[in-house]
Amino acid sequence: MDSLRSSRKIDVLLFDGVNLLDVAGPVQAFEAANLAGRARYQTRFVSLDGKPVHACCGLKLTPDARLAPEARGYDLLIPGGKGVDDLLGKPGCLKTIRRRAGGDGRTLSVCSGALVLAAAGVLDGHRATTHWSRLEDTRKYPSVLWDLDRISISQGNVHTSAGVTTGIDLALAIIQADCGPAAALAVARELIVQLRRTGGQSQYAFHLAGQFTGEDALASLIERIVTEPHLDWSLETMADTAGMNPRTLSRRFKRDVHDSPAQFVEKIRVEHARSLLQDDLPLKSVAVKSGFGDLQRMRRAFQRHFGVQLSEYRTMFA
Known part of the structure; x- marks a missing residue:
């Protein structure tokens, strides 16, 4: 059921060194949600002074307006990119963002944009995520409950995502909450992305894990586990x-x-x-094919990883 009675307005902050995908991904998802001629979302691009900026890829971006400390009814989206570090040193910018976050709109971040929210005090006491490469930077903000193994985290009116393509995941979650599963699925199909890549999933595909080790033997083992999870992967078998x-x-x-x-x-x-x-598929078949073998073992694993019963998970996402 579509809960939006009028269009949702979103200000997207542009700045020198912004990651273009952090901007384009969620914006395109919101645009794709404007189905059947219905304008569910309106995006407006703003910069600190209203002047053009350059994305980190070199593309010149021209905003619609200046970032205002108050914009009634507007959400605010902070993307990431190399230019985030410069924003962290601008007290006026942080004050404006803090004022905006205290208004009636939602506050969203993509990638390292979460660091801007943290520096502004918006994330104090909140669970949040950001790009895995910013782990050291997150330690500067101990008041934030960081969880860098999450793709996206929503808490109240504050929404953070891990970075780059996960901005689309965050947008899809918001679209689903606002407009219902059917609208979110239609957007996912339009963009050819997975609707079910949820906030509990690891930030990187597991088959890439082998690339993070310099040992061929370990990399080969990881690839085998990923491609053949149904085999008996006891510690002794893996070691052999x-x-x-x-x-x-x-x-x-x-x-x-x-x-x-x-x-x-x-x-x-x-x-x-x-x-x-x-x-x-029948749950017993899923348990066998995925390597759990026993349905009860699979149920316990889902409870550990997602905090919900397997039946609840299937109802929500399958």
Whole structure:
């Protein structure tokens, strides 16, 4: 059911060094939600002084207006990019953003734009996420409850996303809340993206994890686990496959993947099960194909990873 009785207005902040995809991704999703001639969302581009800026790719961007400290009825979207570090040193900008966040609109960030919200005090006491490469920067803001393994986090009127393409995920979640699942699905189909890549999913695809290690044996093992999660991946089996003893394998996993071997296998199986749930397979078949074998084991894994029962998850997303 579409809960929007009038169009939602969104100011998108532009600045020198902004990441163009952080801007274009969510904006295009909101534009695609204007289905059947109905203007559900209106976006307006603003800069600090109303003057043109250059994105980090060099493209010149011309705003519609200056960022105003008050804009009744307007949401505010802060994208990321190299230019974020410059914004962090502008007290006037941070004060304006803080005032805007205290108004009646929603506050959204993409990528390192969350650091601007943190510096402005908007995220104090809130759960939030940002790009994984900004881990060190997040430590400057201990009042924020950072969770960098999330794609997007929404808490009240404050919404943060991990960066780049996850701005689309955040926009889809907002569209679904505003306009209903049918509208969000139509937008996802238009953009050819996954509607079900939820905020609980890891920021990077698991099959890329092997690229974060310089060891060919570990990389090959990771690829096998990802492509064949249904096999018996006990610690001993993984160690034999990688040609290491179990203790060495566990140490290498912790160092390069930041999980124990068992934790990594469970994450892979959960992600595989999620994709199988989309095909409306019987739950016992999903448990077998994803490597859990036992349905109860799969239920417990979903509870650990998503905080909901498997049946609830399937109702919401499958």
